[in-house]
Amino acid sequence: MSLISVVLPAKNEQGNIGLLIQEIHQSLYQDYSFEIVITDDGSDDRTVQEAIEMATDCGCSLQVLSHSHSCGQSTGVYSAVCHANGDWIITSDADGQNDPADYPKLIALAKTQTAEHFCIAGYRHQRLDTPWVRFQSRFANKVRQTLLADGVPDSGCGLKLFPKKTFMLLPYFDHMHRFLPALIKRLGGAIIICPVNHRDRSAGVSNYNVWNRLWVGIIDLVGVFWLRQRAKYPESVIVRFDSNDEKSANN
Template identity: 50%
Template sequence: MKITQLSVVVPVRNEQDNVACLIKEIDLALNAITHEIIYVNDGSTDATYARLKELQSQFKQLRIVSHVKSCGQSTAVRTGVKVAQYDWVATLDGDGQNDPADIPKLMAAIADGVELAGGNRRASRRDTWVKRMSSVVANTVRSKMLNDDTPDTGCGLKLFKREAFLDLPYFDHMHRFLPALIKRRGGKIVSVPVSHRNREHGKSNYGTFDRLMVGVVDLFGVAWLQRRAKVPVIKEEG
C-alpha cells in the first residue's frame, strides 16, 4: 500500500530552540510526497509560537494550532489529528529525539489491514538509565495486563489512519496506549526499528515519576475497556 499524502502532527510545549531544525528535517524527509506539518502549541510560555510564526513564511505547508492553556500531550495530538487534511497521520515528539528520516520506514511498513505502525527505539535509546528502566517496567506490566506485545508503545513516532484514531475512546494520556486501543477495535499493528537521538536543547516537560503514576491508573482503565470490547465478525447476506 502506497501512502502519497501525509499529515505530520507535532505536539510541543516550550520547545523554542527545537522547532526550526525539526521542521526542516520533516520537510526534507517527506519532500517526495504531498504533506502538511501541524504544530500544536500546547500552552507554551516561551517563544515557541513566535518561532513557528517566523517559519511559516519559509514552509508553506506548516500549520500552527494553539491551546491557550496546556492540556497535555494526548489532547495536543488529538487536536492535531482532528484538523489534519489527509487520511494518514504521523506523530513525533517535538524535542528532536525522534528522527523524521524514519517516517518513510513506517510508511513502507504499512500493508492492507494495518492501521498503526509504531517506532521501536530499543536498540538506540538515548534516555537516562532511570527513564529506560521505568519504560522496561511499564512495558512489561502493560504487556501482561493488556495482552499487547508492542515492544515500545511509548515511542512518539507513530503512523496511523486518521479515521481509526478518531474512532478511539478519548482520555488523557491515551497516546501511551494507542497500540492496545487499536487492537481493541480489531486493527493490526506493526513495529519498526527507529533511531533515537539525544535532546540538544531544553528539558522534558514530563517527569518520570509523574508518567509512572498516571500510567498505572490509566493501565487499569484501558484493561477495563478491553474486557468490555466486542469485535464482531461481519457477514453480509444476499
C-alpha cells in the first residue's frame, strides 16, 4: 500500500515525544511504509532534539517543521499535512494519550472504503479524564450533533485517518482540526467511527482547558454550521463528444 504520514503537532512535549515515536515505529514498521511529520509549534524545551534522537535510534523517517512562535494545533496539523509525502494521513496527539497500537485498526478500516473522501475518526470509549471534563465533552458533543450531525461521538479525539487529497480540499481556519469529520462529510465523504484506547500523558501538562476552548468553539461551530448549510453537490452526467467520431460516421 502507499506511504502513510503520521502527523504530530507538538508544543513542549519533551518526555512524551520520544516514547511516542518509539511506539509508532513498533506499531507500523513491520507491515506499513510510513513517515512521521512533526510540527514543532514554538516549543522552548527539547521536543525536537528528543524526536530526532529517537527517530534515529529506531531508523524511521522523520520530518520536523518548526514554527517560530505558537500558532495552535490546527495550524500545526495544516503545516504538517502540506509537507507530508503520504497518500493517507494519520493525525495523533503528541502527548501520547492516543495509542499507536490503534493505528492498524484505522488503516484496516480505511482499506475497506470505496468513497473518494472519508475520515476514520477515533472514539475514546473509556476516557480517563475527570468527571468534570467528561461532562463538558458530553455536553459539547450533544450540541455539535444537533447542529452538524457528523455522526462523531468524540470530537475531541485527535486520532483520525483521511486521504491527504481530501484534507487539501477543506477550508482552512484556526481550530479546524476539531471539525474535520463535519468538513469531510460536507464534501460527501464517509465518516467511520473506530473505538480507540485512551491513556494518561507521561509528562508535562495539557496546553488546553475549558476556558481557552469554549468561546472559540462556539464561534467555530456556528461557522461550520453555516458552511454545511450552503454545501451543494449536484449529481452530474458527463457526455463526451469527439468530432472525429462524427467524421467517421459521415464517411
